[in-house]
Amino acid sequence: MNPLNLPENLKNEQDFLAREAISESAPFIKAVTELADKREILASEDIYASNGMKLVSNGARLSGGFYDRLVAHKLLRPIEQSLSLADALDSVRLAALIHDQAGRVPSLSPVLGQPDLREQLFALFGDLNIPAALALKLSVMQEDRPKLFQHGLIAAMISTVLGIRAHLPREELQALALASVFHDVGELCIDPAILATEHHMTSEERRHLYVHPITGFLILRDFPDLPKGTANAVLQHHERLDGSGYPYRLPGEQITVISRYLAVSEVAASLLEKQGADKRINMKLRLNGKKYDVRAIALIGQLFSDAQPPSAQMPDEVQVMTRLAQVGIVFEGWIVLRKTLSSSNAEPLSFLVERVDGMRRMVIEIGFDPCRLGDALAMAGNDNPETGMELTVLLDELEWQFKALSREIERKQPEWHARLPAALKAGFDGWLEQLHQFVRE
């Protein structure tokens, strides 16, 4: 792993945060001790603190009462490696759960309807070798974070279908299936309260969230018998081919095939969960063609091409129109600001130039004028629902990207702001205000 675009100190900080998340994993210890009140979890070896103090004896039955003692210390080994849960999830039950889950996603039913594919898929899941400590982790996730658990199953279902259709070798398919199921396992080390949708994350909390791929990688890396590439795909599941992903902003050539299939499937799974609108998946991925693997996008396209959006709700048209007009103002403001940049003063703004110009190009490439998106929707009217839907998806994407950009600006302040040449500051602040107005509403 050689993250080219990341300053060494930031990489070190992220790796440090991920290690801390594992060794002081209060949220996971809470979840596992709570599960121990409901199901039998035994210590399979003595559990030690990193200072050598014995905290739990081999054979002891865990319970909620152990929580305080366990979180008061840094543990010598990740706790899941010292516990055994008698009826933890195994691969056969996992396959059955994936089958159930897929049955609840209407757009996946064409897949389940193809006997050959279905057979291959469930044979693959049934044959996976899941180490006991990871099975425990999964059982805790199923109990404590059911949505996160389901998300892993849906991503796994999609990614393995893509992998089978792409004729990946068996070991890669197994790695893809396992990495998909476990891709967000690092989130078990994060306090669920900060992940709740109604919670407004601070930048400090966001830094912890952004390391979850590293945390997941470190958890899986302890199991050398997993198929080659499994842990690495977890590490890379938020990396993007154009270098815009996280945690390391890896360039495309360093992102493995398994990671590429996982990345696309994970996004598709999130969209299905959030919107249940399958047609949007293809559009969303097409809008981001530079971020994802072309072959994986094409395979996703096939998977969802015949699917009807089962519960696709077209949002309120007036609201979409207003938002499109607002984003047009942000782009217009950007063009004005861009004209004041020269080779001598643009350096502190270079990341902005890269991002916003990239977003403008994305809009232009699909045939719209970034400053006139509201007009495009008005012209499409009722006669052209496809264009209406495309603009709605585009708006979603722009909202998401501008929010991410606004957070990035926030993270870099104030040192970065101080480096802006005086002549640019007023113009930049004016534009930032427009951006804030757009992302706040």
Ligand SMILES: [Fe+2]
């Ligand atoms: Fe995910």
Ligand SMILES: [Fe+2]
């Ligand atoms: Fe993730």
